[in-house]
Amino acid sequence: MVESNERLEKARALFDNIPRISLGFFPTPLHRLNNISERYQAELWIKRDDLTGPSIFGGNKTRKLEYLLGKAKQEGKDYVITYGATQSNHAMQTAIACRKVGLKAILYLVAVVPSGEGRPLGNLLLDRVMDAEIHIEPCPSGDAGEAMEKARSAASGRMQELEAEGFSCYEIPTGGANATGSLGYVQALMELNEQIRHQPDLPGFDYIYHATGSGGTLAGILAGKELLREDFELIPVDVGLVKPGYKEKAAALAEEALGLLGMEAAIEADSFRIEDRFTGPGYEIPSKESSSALKELALEESILVGPVYSAKAFAALLGHLQSGEIERNKRVLFWHTGGASELFAEAQIVGDDIIS
Numbered sequence: 163m164v165e166s167n168e169r170l171e172k173a174r175a176l177f178d179n180i181p182r183i184s185l186g187f188f189p190t191p192l193h194r195l196n197n198i199s200e201r202y203q204a205e206l207w208i209k210r211d212d213l214t215g216p217s218i219f220g221g222n223k224t225r226k227l228e229y230l231l232g233k234a235k236q237e238g239k240d241y242v243i244t245y246g247a248t249q250s251n252h253a254m255q256t257a258i259a260c261r262k263v264g265l266k267a268i269l270y271l272v273a274v275v276p277s278g279e280g281r282p283l284g285n286l287l288l289d290r291v292m293d294a295e296i297h298i299e300p301c302p303s304g305d306a307g308e309a310m311e312k313a314r315s316a317a318s319g320r321m322q323e324l325e326a327e328g329f330s331c332y333e334i335p336t337g338g339a340n341a342t343g344s345l346g347y348v349q350a351l352m353e354l355n356e357q358i359r360h361q362p363d364l365p366g367f368d369y370i371y372h373a374t375g376s377g378g379t380l381a382g383i384l385a386g387k388e389l390l391r392e393d394f395e396l397i398p399v400d401v402g403l404v405k406p407g408y409k410e411k412a413a414a415l416a417e418e419a420l421g422l423l424g425m426e427a428a429i430e431a432d433s434f435r436i437e438d439r440f441t442g443p444g445y446e447i448p449s450k451e452s453s454s455a456l457k458e459l460a461l462e463e464s465i466l467v468g469p470v471y472s473a474k475a476f477a478a479l480l481g482h483l484q485s486g487e488i489e490r491n492k493r494v495l496f497w498h499t500g501g502a503s504e505l506f507a508e509a510q511i512v513g514d515d516i517i518s
């Protein structure tokens with residue numbers, strides 16, 4: 163215990179010179195899922211990163227943005243340019259966070275699912291409420307990669323234009339997935355470690371489940387796990403964005419994040435596995451399992467997840483409980499990464515199975 167206290171203190175000190183700007187409300191709540199635990203005779207907890215703030219539409223990006231926008235402000239930038247799908251939670255949270263700290267958000271969004279009949283819905287509606295500058299790249303061929311390339315090239319032109327006018331721009335990759343953004347989840351793991359100390363009946367978790375997309379959250383948790391020498395099994399759940407080389411990239415990003423803290427460590431891509439049996443037909447397409455998991459959490463615990471990300475992670479957790487892949491005496495954490503605003507997106511994204 164003393165040793166792990168010291169480790170946490172040392173980890174905290176590594177952040178002393180890292181720029182950060184306050185955007186959210188931390189620590190986010192950590193609580194037991196009483197009804198679902200009883201239902202499955204299991205020990206299930208939840209970390210409420212849906213409640214990170216600064217608006218009611220919180221989520222995992224607020225943690226990353228505290229570091230990303232901290233750096234942008236330190237460098238005296240005027241504009242923040244980022245990317246995503248039209249229903250991107252990351253883009254929406256960036257638009258909201260930028261307003262709070264006096265930066266102007268420019269969003270390059272790929273219409274993976276064509277946006278709703280001329281009227282913005284869900285996250286795109288919120289982007290509009292926040293007066294973000296929005297550029298939508300159509301994706302008629304269904305090749306999101308190709309559309310994203312076009313969006314990047316348009317963004318580069320826009321950046322040159324702004325720079326010629328005397329403004330400076332800070333570019334954030336899709337999902338905020340770079341080493342600076344991942345620091346948010348190193349910090350999050352430290353926050354969780356501290357919370358567990360204050361729960362006398364909770365010695366720690368055997369498993370942590372979360373939805374993985376751009377891989378930045380995963381990289382941050384891996385880096386934090388290494389820093390604090392924790393031994394839970396991490397189960398990142400693919401929501402339809404995992405491609406060959408994904409694990410290696412996440413491990414390299416975790417090493418890079420540790421590098422920003424002055425630490426050198428080798429993170430093995432084989433030290434974790436990605437759960438891809440609950441992805442369903444693809445990104446932004448719900449499956450029977452994800453819709454049913456969304457409903458179960460809503461009806462049993464009054465907690466809402468989003469159909470695109472967190473419902474798929476929760477579906478994996480429930481699936482593993484049902485199949486016996488997780489033994490009943492294990493302590494399991496579901497890291498809720500947000501995204502409930504996806505419930506107000508296009509019908510194709512939400513699906514029909516959650517409406518009775």
Ligand SMILES: Cc1ncc(COP(=O)(O)O)c(C=O)c1O
Nearest residue numbers: 251337375376377379499500501
């Ligand atoms: C609600 C939600 N959960 C999980 C993720 C995945 O996080 P990451 O992109 O860091 O892998 C995202 C990413 O956009 C998200 O919006």
